[in-house]
Amino acid sequence: MTAAALPASDITTVLVVDDSAFARQGAIVCLRSAGLANAEFVEAGHGREALDRMRQRSVDLVVTDLNMPEMGGLELLRAIKGDSTLRTVDVVVVSSVIGPAAEAELMNEGARRVVKKPLSGAGALKMLSAVIQGHDHG
């Protein structure tokens, strides 16, 4: 599916958080092919580094793994949603360790979407559609 198939998007900067460089690159490739070909991608190896990045520059979307050293994805999500300057940023969680209970918890904590690893092109497209529709509906 091409970028033209997605609705208009104001996602210009995406922060990808994962302790695996390959997982980050894989996510970036999927997100580019799903419609974010012109977005700028920023990377972080764990939650604490992600928060540092977010305080240095604005991002429109955070795509994060859960299971990371230093600070995991759930703690990162809570930190973002608990910060008045960051809480409007959409957060999507991509992880292999997500059962129904964990997914419900993440959505309750403010995640926009929860996606199973490994991320595929189709998974990235569905994820972005949900995020963008959320923007359109305010």
Place this chain on the structure above:
Amino acid sequence: MVEDFASSWEELETLVPDVLEGMFFADAELTDEAFDWNADTIRSAIELRHPVQGRMEVALPLDLATELCESLGVEDAPSESQLRDVAGEIVNTLAGRLQVSLAGDNEECIVGLPVTELGEPRSDRAVSGQKVFAVNDLPLIVTLMSIETSGSELKEACSS
């Protein structure tokens, strides 16, 4: 809590091909073939804490790790760090998907963080089982170890 590995192996026979295909577009097939294991090897292990308790290890020859790196777009010879990353990500994804597949709807799924080393698979230890998958005609060995053979730290982590 899952106390034996029979159901884990049943799940892994599907999960390993599924994950390898999803991550690398590589075909993986369970095999009885005896591979000549003289190659330099990389192995990555991860704690399984809930519902399955134990340790999972994935071991693969460096040649296979290199091929998998190249399938992700690494053009020059992958660095040791990149090879470790690939092995760690494989075991991390398999372990997470395994826990989710065996957990009840309201159960937590918990795994540790992968620890990756260069060296042969841990076949000299008492193990609960080991299966070999052929990936690009090269072996990928998955080993499951019980808590009893995984050390006191894991026992403590699982009981906390």
